[in-house]
Amino acid sequence: xxxxxxxxxxxxxxxxxxxxxxxxxxxxxxxxxxxxxxxxxxxxxxxxxxxxxxxxxxxxxxxxxxxxxxxxxxxxxxxxxxxxxxxxxxxxxxxxxxxxxxxxxxxxxxxxxxxxxxxxxxxxx
Amino acid sequence: xxxxxxxxxxxxxxxxxxxxxxxxxxxxxxxxxxxxxxxxxxxxxxxxxxxxxxxxxxxxxxxxxxxxxxxxxxxxxxxxxxxxxxxxxxxxxxxxxxxxxxxxxxxxxxxxxxxxxxxxxxxxx
Amino acid sequence: xxxxxxxxxxxxxxxxxxxxxxxxxxxxxxxxxxxxxxxxxxxxxxxxxxxxxxxxxxxxxxxxxxxxxxxxxxxxxxxxxxxxxxxxxxxxxxxxxxxxxxxxxxxxxxxxxxxxxxxxxxxxx
Amino acid sequence: xxxxxxxxxxxxxxxxxxxxxxxxxxxxxxxxxxxxxxxxxxxxxxxxxxxxxxxxxxxxxxxxxxxxxxxxxxxxxxxxxxxxxxxxxxxxxxxxxxxxxxxxxxxxxxxxxxxxxxxxxxxxx
DNA sequence: GTGGTCTAGACCACT
DNA sequence: GTGGTCTAGACCACC
Numbered sequence: 001x002x003x004x005x006x007x008x009x010x011x012x013x014x015x016x017x018x019x020x021x022x023x024x025x026x027x028x029x030x031x032x033x034x035x036x037x038x039x040x041x042x043x044x045x046x047x048x049x050x051x052x053x054x055x056x057x058x059x060x061x062x063x064x065x066x067x068x069x070x071x072x073x074x075x076x077x078x079x080x081x082x083x084x085x086x087x088x089x090x091x092x093x094x095x096x097x098x099x100x101x102x103x104x105x106x107x108x109x110x111x112x113x114x115x116x117x118x119x120x121x122x123x124x125x
Numbered sequence: 126x127x128x129x130x131x132x133x134x135x136x137x138x139x140x141x142x143x144x145x146x147x148x149x150x151x152x153x154x155x156x157x158x159x160x161x162x163x164x165x166x167x168x169x170x171x172x173x174x175x176x177x178x179x180x181x182x183x184x185x186x187x188x189x190x191x192x193x194x195x196x197x198x199x200x201x202x203x204x205x206x207x208x209x210x211x212x213x214x215x216x217x218x219x220x221x222x223x224x225x226x227x228x229x230x231x232x233x234x235x236x237x238x239x240x241x242x243x244x245x246x247x248x249x250x
Numbered sequence: 251x252x253x254x255x256x257x258x259x260x261x262x263x264x265x266x267x268x269x270x271x272x273x274x275x276x277x278x279x280x281x282x283x284x285x286x287x288x289x290x291x292x293x294x295x296x297x298x299x300x301x302x303x304x305x306x307x308x309x310x311x312x313x314x315x316x317x318x319x320x321x322x323x324x325x326x327x328x329x330x331x332x333x334x335x336x337x338x339x340x341x342x343x344x345x346x347x348x349x350x351x352x353x354x355x356x357x358x359x360x361x362x363x364x365x366x367x368x369x370x371x372x373x374x375x
Numbered sequence: 376x377x378x379x380x381x382x383x384x385x386x387x388x389x390x391x392x393x394x395x396x397x398x399x400x401x402x403x404x405x406x407x408x409x410x411x412x413x414x415x416x417x418x419x420x421x422x423x424x425x426x427x428x429x430x431x432x433x434x435x436x437x438x439x440x441x442x443x444x445x446x447x448x449x450x451x452x453x454x455x456x457x458x459x460x461x462x463x464x465x466x467x468x469x470x471x472x473x474x475x476x477x478x479x480x481x482x483x484x485x486x487x488x489x490x491x492x493x494x495x496x497x498x499x500x
Numbered sequence: 501g502t503g504g505t506c507t508a509g510a511c512c513a514c515t
Numbered sequence: 516g517t518g519g520t521c522t523a524g525a526c527c528a529c530c
Contacts, residue, residue: 005316005519006133008513023227045317045515086226087233091240094219101211102148109237112216112230133520160503170522175503183308191380192420192502192530258381258505273477285518295507300518317515317517336476337483341490344469351461352398359487362466362480380504383528420530502530508523515517 001043010051013042017052021061021072022083029074032062126167138167138177146186146197147208154199157187251292263292263302271311271322272333279324282312376418385426388417392427396436396447397458404449407437 003009020026033041038049053070056062060078064070073079098108128134145151158166163174178195181187185203189195198204223233253259270276283291288299303320306312310328314320323329348358378384395401408416413424428445431437435453439445448454473483 003316005314006136008131009316010513011131019225023225048514083226087223087228087236088240090219090222090226091237094215094237095240097215098212100144100148101208101215103212105237109234111212112219112234112237135520159501161501172523173521175505176520178503189380189503190530191378191384191504192528194502256382256386260505261381269475273475284516286516297508298506300520301505303518314518315515316519317513319517333476337473337478337486338490340469340472340476341487344465344487345490347465348462350394350398351458351465353462355487359484361462362469362484362487385528423529503528505525505527507525510520510522512520513518 009044010048010055013038013044013048013052014055016042017056018061018082018086021079022086026072028072028076028079030072031068032070032072034069134167134169135173135176135180138163138169138174139180141167142177142181143186143207143211146204147211151197153197153201153204155197157195157197159194259292259294260298260301260305263288263294263299264305266292267302267306268311268332268336271329272336276322278322278326278329280322282320282322284319384419385423385430388413388419388423388427389430391417392431393436393457393461396454397461401447403447403451403454405447406443407445407447409444 003012017026017032021028026032032038032053035046035049035053038044038052039046042049053062053064057064057070059082060073060075061082062070062072095105095108098105103111128137142151142157146153151157157163157178160171160174160178163169163177164171167174178187178189182189182195184207185198185200186207187195187197220230220233223230228236253262267276267282271278276282282288282303285296285299285303288294288302289296292299303312303314307314307320309332310323310325311332312320312322345355345358348355353361378387392401392407396403401407407413407428410421410424410428413419413427414421417424428437428439432439432445434457435448435450436457437445437447470480470483473480478486
């Protein structure tokens, strides 16, 4: 497991867990790994693992039962919303980024469709 | 000017300058703002500004003339390559991210088009 | 510890550390002094020490574990390559320098062999 | 003409001129380029060129006649001494550097001969 | 004026 | 404790 050193580790782990929830790998209501298990799983410090759960809880993605552990929310709408948020975020990043490179949405979509990713750029002005 | 606190400032400034170069706002061979000017422009410390130019120089995006300033590379191929790199990075982020949300490429492109229409139509979900 | 004022301190420290690695004083995979320790060891600023490690990391000579410290690369080939590079650099400097003094390689080697270093030059043209 | 950015330009120019004197390209007593000519020749600033001559004069390598220009010293012993100094400096650098890489003098000389062959395309004297 | 280097001291994320 | 980043302010060589 390699982390991007330019981004806080806890943010990167949060994203990974959110993905597991969105994908149903961690189903609604399921017990999540303990803080220690999480720490081992991602080879991070337990403090960092703890922070991950704290943030997820703040976002309503999971909740804790004292003495029993941490659980995925049972709120299906919240999970759906999470998926939408994450997808929208990706879309936004992509379209914005492309626009700031002077690439129109149509071009961007064209480039996306060609999975070969070959880009014969045009305008460097 | 607001910076994302989760990303080093110098990296964000690097990206902004790269975009200006790719867009031709900073044309090839042009003199770039002095370190001190850059510091003022982005309200950062001259040291941080200096670091920005140093990293860009390491990437072959700009070069330095002693006592005269910093200049955009005159290597057109390098600028084109930069544009390609930045676009591919965005494409990669998008497709990977979508895939990790369990969204197929076709779906992803559909969502992209829809969002694109929303941008243009002014509708808000 | 005295530094040559005509050469940036960080470059001189880099060379000293590279030598320690080449000589095995700092073995492969070993933990290197912390940034703060290095700063004390060479009586330089922690910032300068940090720069030293950063450049070494760029060269693939060392790597960093977040919160744990800086470590010598475990890539033996890289260390061997480093030694070769440093030796070649010295050879190049020597032969080039001698040639530019109008001293043939054979003469240069002769002078080298006589460890007395006494030079009774011949041709001032 | 490219200068090593890690070394003051005036020092690099001094070395180049010393070499020309040692080689007799600039013979003893000869008139040297004017400060302005030197500046143009090496594409350096006249201030830097001026400093070069000042330092060379301090070392007894050249002298100035008011209104007439700068001239190579007429002291043959001084020129010979200069050549010796420069050669010994190179020898010292080489042997010291190799020793600090843990390479014995015999090995160093072997490597030197080998490199020499490479330079000369296998021509051994 | 320019960039390059260095110091001093601070805050942050992570172990 | 660790390295990474940032600020503030200084000096230097060079133009």
